[in-house]
Amino acid sequence: MNLINKIKFLLKKPKVVIVTGEGRACAKEAIYQVLKQYFKIGSEILVFETNLTNSALAEKFKFLITKSSLPILVVTQVGDIPFDKDFFAYKEDVDLAWRLKLAGYQSVYNPSARAYHRRAVARKTDLSDKGTITNRWGKTALANYLSYRNHLWMLIKNEGYLRIFFHPVIWWYELKKIIYLLFKEPNTRKALPEIVKQIPKMSQKRKRIKQIKSIKNQDLKKWFK
Secondary structure, rough: OHHHHHHHHHHHOOOEEEEEEOHHHHHHHHHHHHHOOOOOOOOOOOEEOOOOOOHHHHHHHHHHHHHHOOOEEEEEEEEOOOOOOOOOEEEOOHHHHHHHHHHHOOOOOOOOOOOOOOOOOOOOOOOOOHHHHHHHHOOOHHHHHHHHHHHHHHHHOOOHHHHHHOHHHHHHHHHHHHHHHHHOOOHHHHHHHHHHHHHHHHHHHHHHHHOOOOOOOHHHHHHOO
């Protein structure tokens, strides 16, 4: 964060981050380690961890969230906490966004918000088949491996089985990809046994995600347009 943006931040009221849900201690520590690089914890930003299943604590934090004039971010569990640790890297952000949408959370665009993402792999081509292949050539073998593995795990966890196998856009895209991988990316092919091996685990996660689903399929379609 540059000096100008930090000054703008400090001119506003301190921010509050509330971490709750299963695994909240681990999630809080991860969030804390990131935030302390940019802000003074306790003065510029406040980080709380709480179990909102405790009715007394829930009431206190409900009051804080609804009555306080401080900007508040609540980080909670949505199927996994908050990113799927099995993914390690690549697609974990899309997976989280998908689960949030399934759980009924709304996405709001705030033009004044700033996000900082350090990444080594960034797409520099269009979305055509040729552009996609060129983009893959510019990535490391590990990046392509993880990206493909996590892509399929994400579908298994979040997408409807009927759409995976019968939606023309999905199955045509997946068919083209697997044919390309079979002939051009031997290292990425090695992900297939791991993908298959973890299907039971991903299916269990799918069941948990389904339990928190609160959005209709037709409403979800709008999100992908």
